[in-house]
Amino acid sequence: xxVTRDDSPTAVHPTRIKAVIFDLDGTLLDTESLSCRAxxxxxxxxxxxxxxxxxxxxxxxxxxxPWELKSAILGMRGxxxxxxxxxxxxxxxGVEMDGMDWRECWISRxxxxxxxxxxxxxxxxxxxxxAWELRLNELxxxxxxxxxxxxxxxxxxxxxxxxxxxxxxRAASVKKKRCKHEKMFEAFQEIxxxxxxxxxxxxxxxxxxxxxxKRLGVHPSECLxxxxxxxxxxxxxxxxCRVIAVPDLRMDHARFRxxxxxxxxxxxxxxxxxxxxxxxxxxxxxxx
Numbered sequence: 405x406x407v408t409r410d411d412s413p414t415a416v417h418p419t420r421i422k423a424v425i426f427d428l429d430g431t432l433l434d435t436e437s438l439s440c441r442a443x444x445x446x447x448x449x450x451x452x453x454x455x456x457x458x459x460x461x462x463x464x465x466x467x468x469x470p471w472e473l474k475s476a477i478l479g480m481r482g483x484x485x486x487x488x489x490x491x492x493x494x495x496x497x498g499v500e501m502d503g504m505d506w507r508e509c510w511i512s513r514x515x516x517x518x519x520x521x522x523x524x525x526x527x528x529x530x531x532x533x534x535a536w537e538l539r540l541n542e543l544x545x546x547x548x549x550x551x552x553x554x555x556x557x558x559x560x561x562x563x564x565x566x567x568x569x570x571x572x573x574r575a576a577s578v579k580k581k582r583c584k585h586e587k588m589f590e591a592f593q594e595i596x597x598x599x600x601x602x603x604x605x606x607x608x609x610x611x612x613x614x615x616x617x618k619r620l621g622v623h624p625s626e627c628l629x630x631x632x633x634x635x636x637x638x639x640x641x642x643x644x645c646r647v648i649a650v651p652d653l654r655m656d657h658a659r660f661r662x663x664x665x666x667x668x669x670x671x672x673x674x675x676x677x678x679x680x681x682x683x684x685x686x687x688x689x690x691x692x
């Protein structure tokens with residue numbers, strides 16, 4: 405099902421789209437399950453193991469993070485989501501954190517005023533971040549493209565639409581993730597990672613989408629953003645872009661409708677007609 409903000413699936417938007425900017429994780433590449441597994445494994449890597457009974461429960465659940473936690477951290481940079489994960493692990497799983505108290509970071513959902521961190525805690529965040537990236541990089545050989553991603557990117561390339569990636573992932577991580585998907589990545593003129601020197605603030609701040617639009621040489625109002633996370637959709641909208649949300653099926657899609665111009669169940673539902681793009685996914689083979 406496709407939903408537009410004016411409740412008219414056939415509405416034609418007055419702005420002709422001249423460029424498309426994609427989020428990476430959960431939008432182009434199905435890294436989310438691998439990311440969950442890497443998070444869980446990282447506790448062992450930093451010598452703060454998850455209790456055996458909890459670890460067994462997580463394994464039985466496919467090594468996925470509880471949705472309550474996962475949905476809260478989607479789209480965030482590591483410096484923002486890691487304190488929340490550590491707080492959740494301490495509060496809900498009873499993980500020992502070497503005398504540091506992270507619980508308020510989860511309870512406040514990462515509120516910076518409530519989630520104060522001293523130098524020791526900042527060092528712990530960096531330690532966990534490096535462990536997580538190391539483990540995720542090891543798992544990236546398994547990463548697959550999200551359904552419809554390859555077909556949509558190829559169709560936009562054939563239509564000569566400039567494209568960029570704007571991702572919260574750091575550059576080194578992007579390099580690992582793209583290994584199996586070089587053909588798809590070659591279609592992008594620009595890739596802006598979360599640790600780019602020109603991106604001062606992470607999503608939902610608009611910085612990364614403003615930077616991507618600038619590099620493409622297109623005004624943000626003429627850019628169409630694809631996002632799977634609410635924080636990312638807010639970032640795109642704050643930058644002045646048009647936004648299409650393709651949320652996880654477990655996410656309440658109604659939460660996106662006040663932010664996104666269009667909400668899709670999957671990329672195969674995309675039609676470029678309303679955006680002035682001469683490409684339609686209808687009839688594309690679902691092979692991703």
